[in-house]
Amino acid sequence: MLQDIAPHAYAVEFKEKSPKEGDRLLCYAGGRLLAKDGEELDFPCVTDLPEAMESSRYLFSIDGTAYFLYQGDALSEQPGLCWRELSDLRAATPMWRVFAAMTGAHLWRWYDSHRVCGRCGKPLTHSHTERALVCRDCGITLYPQIAPALIIAVTDGDKLLLTRYADRPYKRFALIAGYNEIGESLEDTLRQEVREEVGLKVANFRYYKSQPWPFTDTLLMGFYCDVEGEREARPDGQELAEARWFSRSELPADERQSVSLTQEMIEVFRQGREPR
Numbered sequence: 001m002l003q004d005i006a007p008h009a010y011a012v013e014f015k016e017k018s019p020k021e022g023d024r025l026l027c028y029a030g031g032r033l034l035a036k037d038g039e040e041l042d043f044p045c046v047t048d049l050p051e052a053m054e055s056s057r058y059l060f061s062i063d064g065t066a067y068f069l070y071q072g073d074a075l076s077e078q079p080g081l082c083w084r085e086l087s088d089l090r091a092a093t094p095m096w097r098v099f100a101a102m103t104g105a106h107l108w109r110w111y112d113s114h115r116v117c118g119r120c121g122k123p124l125t126h127s128h129t130e131r132a133l134v135c136r137d138c139g140i141t142l143y144p145q146i147a148p149a150l151i152i153a154v155t156d157g158d159k160l161l162l163t164r165y166a167d168r169p170y171k172r173f174a175l176i177a178g179y180n181e182i183g184e185s186l187e188d189t190l191r192q193e194v195r196e197e198v199g200l201k202v203a204n205f206r207y208y209k210s211q212p213w214p215f216t217d218t219l220l221m222g223f224y225c226d227v228e229g230e231r232e233a234r235p236d237g238q239e240l241a242e243a244r245w246f247s248r249s250e251l252p253a254d255e256r257q258s259v260s261l262t263q264e265m266i267e268v269f270r271q272g273r274e275p276r
């Protein structure tokens, strides 16, 4: 999956650092990222943009190389560099750099939309001890936003329920998905989403894996569960256009490395390796 970047190693512990030669600079503007020219995704080194170094903030490291977020004014055209649409990066290579680009974008969106205190309107400042923004005036502390959400594989013995969205560009079959609402346990969310989206009851929840999904600032948690009682899925018609049972042998084989938790959970079911 996107975050499985081994043998590369990601380190996100909070540090206050200054850029040094070889470190990378992540510059975002209007849904785009500044990348090096070329087929493979790569980022400018801090030394390529010396004027940007002063306005950059340390985010994380990969294999000991530090990644800094540029937070200054709009950059002019730079030789050897080009702007790439973030929405196109999911298909870019290598995957570990896509992970770096999107994880940086998650933090960039958060910093970009939290410049002043929402309570008193004063400018926010950076904490020196943790990844947080602090209002020195009213004392509020804000942390990066991560929304918990579930990916739900409803099974019936040898069959898996796949769904298709009504109004999204993504037209392939997927699993049921939904955000955890305030006051809900994950078990409540799971029952509620399955009931709302396809009108079924479920039991025997089996946790599979989680996935940070920076495209939507989300932490996904994948569960398998069994349908209980009525088998006929009734898609809600608003969010979902279609919901169908597929037997293992009907699922198309996809043995490439899966980018998403959904893809991996469908493939694991096809191979009969899901938690029982």
Ligand SMILES: [Zn+2]
Pocket (backbone or CB within 6 Å): 117, 118, 119, 120, 121, 122, 135, 136, 137, 138, 139, 140
């Ligand atoms: Zn305040």
